[in-house]
Amino acid sequence: MISNDQSASRGRRPAVVHRLSDAQEVVTGRPARVLTGDRPTGALHVGHYFGSLRNRVALQAAGAELVVVIADYQVITDRDGVGPLRQRVLSMVADYLACGIDPNSAVIFPHSAVPELNQLMLPFLSLVTVAELQRNPTVKSELADSERPLSALLLNYPVHQAADILFCHADLVPVGRDQLPHLEMSRTIARRFNDRYGQLFAEPTALLSSVPLLLGTDGKKMSKTRGNTIALGDSEDATAATIRGAVTDAERHISYQPDQRPGVSALLEMGANCLGTDPPALAASIGDGGAGRLKRVVTEALNEQLRPIRARRRELLAAPDLLAGVLVDGIATAGAMARTTLAAVRTVMRMDYLA
Numbered sequence: 001m002i003s004n005d006q007s008a009s010r011g012r013r014p015a016v017v018h019r020l021s022d023a024q025e026v027v028t029g030r031p032a033r034v035l036t037g038d039r040p041t042g043a044l045h046v047g048h049y050f051g052s053l054r055n056r057v058a059l060q061a062a063g064a065e066l067v068v069v070i071a072d073y074q075v076i077t078d079r080d081g082v083g084p085l086r087q088r089v090l091s092m093v094a095d096y097l098a099c100g101i102d103p104n105s106a107v108i109f110p111h112s113a114v115p116e117l118n119q120l121m122l123p124f125l126s127l128v129t130v131a132e133l134q135r136n137p138t139v140k141s142e143l144a145d146s147e148r149p150l151s152a153l154l155l156n157y158p159v160h161q162a163a164d165i166l167f168c169h170a171d172l173v174p175v176g177r178d179q180l181p182h183l184e185m186s187r188t189i190a191r192r193f194n195d196r197y198g199q200l201f202a203e204p205t206a207l208l209s210s211v212p213l214l215l216g217t218d219g220k221k222m223s224k225t226r227g228n229t230i231a232l233g234d235s236e237d238a239t240a241a242t243i244r245g246a247v248t249d250a251e252r253h254i255s256y257q258p259d260q261r262p263g264v265s266a267l268l269e270m271g272a273n274c275l276g277t278d279p280p281a282l283a284a285s286i287g288d289g290g291a292g293r294l295k296r297v298v299t300e301a302l303n304e305q306l307r308p309i310r311a312r313r314r315e316l317l318a319a320p321d322l323l324a325g326v327l328v329d330g331i332a333t334a335g336a337m338a339r340t341t342l343a344a345v346r347t348v349m350r351m352d353y354l355a
């Protein structure tokens, strides 16, 4: 789907890399700026932890500069209101810090609080066509999953996401496969902007997670509304109850067969992630123990892995002023970045006629 050839031949950055070290080679001379984003629609869960949060902490430890956008405007791409946003956003910040993201060096902020970031969307919208947006496979599948008519925001949110990425000149964006079309949109916008007005934006590179998508306890896509996942903030008892309720089968011999036994295999993946082993090896160690034994092992492994994170999370939630302070600092830093970028955009576009 995405070709590197053209970019390589013109000395551009690759569209996709799989390791920070590959990206760091492209950046050279300074730490890579890594940008990630989350929609605050519900509690972060083990899928986020194994798929993304752990990786962010590792990237930070490897010297990357981390910017985390809490994409609160993206909440209303497919619903009527933003929901209990303060509570969700503070809980998200608690999850980040509890997992080990260092707030002293990371910039964590909600994009609604940075007007200059949002204003970038106007010139960016002029660089893409409605037909291109209508072809976006992720938007198409989100539309297919929804009972609503296509809103202009759902159609245009990949352009808004380009503003999330380009406002801080991100080098690297760790994403799952579903987000690649949005990354491609950001690259297109950067390129067209530069061609039209003069070189300003480097094309961001996707850092594609090597961790396969973790499925929920029923073997289907994880989602809080399906009740098939475990939130980082769930209690040990709630974790045990969710896993007890997981969909398995009557066969006593435990084996890793994602296609034939999706529920059993999803549990094996969760357990293997915690225990640092792989799902077939975990299956072999359970052998003829049946679903009951599998569930006990996975519950124990998850609760063990999450125990320190949960303890830290509880402490953080008891200090909402500290969490809000992280956001206030993040908004100040992100605001300064966005103002610099918007000023440069207006300059190259020759819109700074009153300056």
Ligand code: TRP
Pocket (backbone or CB within 6 Å): 035, 036, 037, 038, 039, 069, 071, 074, 161, 164, 165, 173, 175, 179
């Ligand atoms: N669309 C992303 C998701 O649903 C969240 C997001 C918003 C994002 N802005 C971003 C991801 C910028 C990466 C970069 O997961």
